[in-house]
Amino acid sequence: MKDVDVVIIGAGSAGLSAAKVLRSAGLSFNVLEAMDRIGGRAWTSNRHFGVPFDIGCAWLHAADRNPYFSEAQAAGWTMHHHDMNIDHLYYRNRKASEAEEAAVKAADAAMAALLENHSDMDDRLGALLAKGRSSRAAATFCGPMDFGADEDEISIADFRNAADLDPNYFTREGYGALVARFGADVPVELATPVTRIDWDGAGVACLTDRGTLRASAAIVTASPGVLAFEEIVFSPALPDSHMAAFFDLPMGMLTKLPVEIRGSRLGLNAFDDLLVERTARHDIYFLGFPFDLDLMVGFVGGDFAWELSAAGEAAGIDFATDRLCEIFGNDTRRHVGRAMMTNWGAERYVRGAYAAARPGRSGARAALMQPVGERIFFAGEHLAGPLIQTCGGARLSGEAVARQVVAQLAA
Ligand SMILES: Cc1cc2nc3c(=O)[nH]c(=O)nc-3n(C[C@H](O)[C@H](O)[C@H](O)COP(=O)(O)OP(=O)(O)OC[C@H]3O[C@@H](n4cnc5c(N)ncnc54)[C@H](O)[C@@H]3O)c2cc1C
Structure with a gap:
């Protein structure tokens, strides 16, 4: 050198x-x-x-x-424009009603207004969300799935400085x-x-x-x-x-759990967004069949993602597969092929997904x-x-x- x-x-x-x-x-x-x-x-x-x-x-x-x-x-x-709306919302294995889905959209909009007008001393995003009408699902998206951290660990000022990331594309x-x-x-x-x-x-x-x-x-x-x-x-x-x-x-954490589903599209369209809200913040988001590939790509974020990293790949794959079977029926299991779990926390020269103040x-x-x-x-x-x-x-x-x-x- x-x-x-x-x-x-x-x-x-x-x-x-x-x-x-x-x-x-x-x-x-x-x-x-x-x-x-x-x-x-x-x-x-x-x-x-x-x-x-x-x-x-x-x-x-x-x-x-x-x-x-x-x-x-x-x-x-090959490019695909992806608008990030929740197309399918589940509370555990129950499909949300239209009214519940509308409430999530309203909560999302209310959150933007709350952020705009926030002037409190408490800089925890979680505190702001607790005050507002925002629902859990809206909070899951902006916290663990976007920022890679749970709401109480996110600074409102930091979150507010981040741009709206539209338009979004895949290749x-x-x-x-x-x-x-x-x-x-x-x-x-x-x-x-x-x-x-x-x-x-x-x-x-x-x-x-x-x-x-x-x-x-x-x-x-x-x-x-x-x-x-x-x-x-x-x-x-x-x-x-x-x-x-x-x-x-x-460093926040975002973990991907892609699961191969062969010979079935589970009634979904390519690029559908599916959010499963669960208890104990064990929520999972799936991107359905991107580019019509045989893949349901699961994502977990924040503290739960760190927990799954510690539990290991087999536990992570089982978690994602079980959620799909809970929703789409046990027959789904016979369509399951290969799967994996990413683990950026274990990459010595990265140590997580991305930083959140x-x-x-x-x-x-x-x-x-x-x-x-x-x-x-x-x-x-x-x-x-x-x-x-x-x-x-x-x-x-x-x-x-x-x-x-x-x-x-x-x-
Ligand atoms: C699971 C996951 C999903 C993501 N999804 C998206 C997404 O959809 N869209 C998006 O825009 N972004 C996404 N991101 C974030 C995006 O990948 C990063 O913001 C971006 O790639 C970071 O680039 P960087 O150059 O800052 O850092 P890095 O890519 O981390 O590059 C830094 C480099 O420094 C090297 N390095 C570290 N220490 C040393 C050393 N001591 N000596 C020599 N080299 C060293 C590392 O090996 C690394 O290659 C995602 C990240 C993760 C983990």
Whole structure:
């Protein structure tokens, strides 16, 4: 590894886009990636079902502001616009009445108004929802399923800063494959975790098992979960404001439970949304048969998703399959084929799905946007402004920070 202008840590959406900006500006760089592939949380794999399946991100959110969308279109990929309404709502195995479904829609609208007018000291989303007329189902969608955290663990200020993510699209070829295509021409040192960054002299020295790389600046795109665990040791230590920010942006969890259903569509249409509200916050959402594939893709989020990760894949698959059989009848079992459970919490270099600020701590994002010593910069989904938590947002964050680095090095 030879010394360069900038070291980029991580070859996910943010790191790859940062590299492209540096390259256009004529700076030399090196991208160091801990995993043996690029893409990070954007990862499409054929391994489980013989067709592209997104283990990580799948929805191209905010397509009108998301550069991946036009690239997928230009490449002629198969796109599907997905409006995220609950098409089928169940309370355990009972189908909700039309009146109950209408009440959920009304609760959703009321929640938007409550958020708009909120000025209380209590920054817990759960407290706001408890005050309003919002029903459990509406809360499930915005809490565990969207933010990857239960309502009491979500900051209202943070939630309010996040944009409405319409319009949403899927691509049959896979979002992870799209990010891999975007990054294919970026040189990356794979399987090279950075263990330490020394910044006491001029510039930075990044230590890896394969040697030390020196540069004028570093762009760190590892998740706040990874940074909170001090997978990268900074010497001297980072300011307290930054260390506190890693802790104040804990990783939420979203777990996918795709179950193959062969020879039946369960009376559903492709891309139908089905929400099963249960007790003890053990709710599950299914995306029905995307692109008419033989797949019901289950999702659980928040604390329950962490619980299922601990219980293991077999328990997770049984949970999803049992819910389908409860609703569609035991005969469904003979249609069940392969299944799997994602587990992003066990990925050492990710440690969860995406970050959500603790109540009262939404300022952590602004704190991390401050470079340290004019040479250590942070980027990623957690610093993506209104597009936080999204893959498109991570890309825009990487680009913006790389432009900042270009300006800094030119100064
Ligand atoms: C289950 C799930 C579903 C999701 N669904 C959607 C969705 O539908 N739509 C959407 O837009 N977003 C979704 N997301 C979020 C989206 O995937 C992320 O926001 C985005 O991919 C993050 O990109 P990033 O570059 O910020 O981080 P990452 O993708 O995490 O990239 C950071 C990289 O840094 C590497 N790294 C970490 N530590 C080190 C180290 N010490 N040395 C070297 N390398 C290191 C990691 O290996 C990783 O590759 C989902 C995420 C999950 C987990």
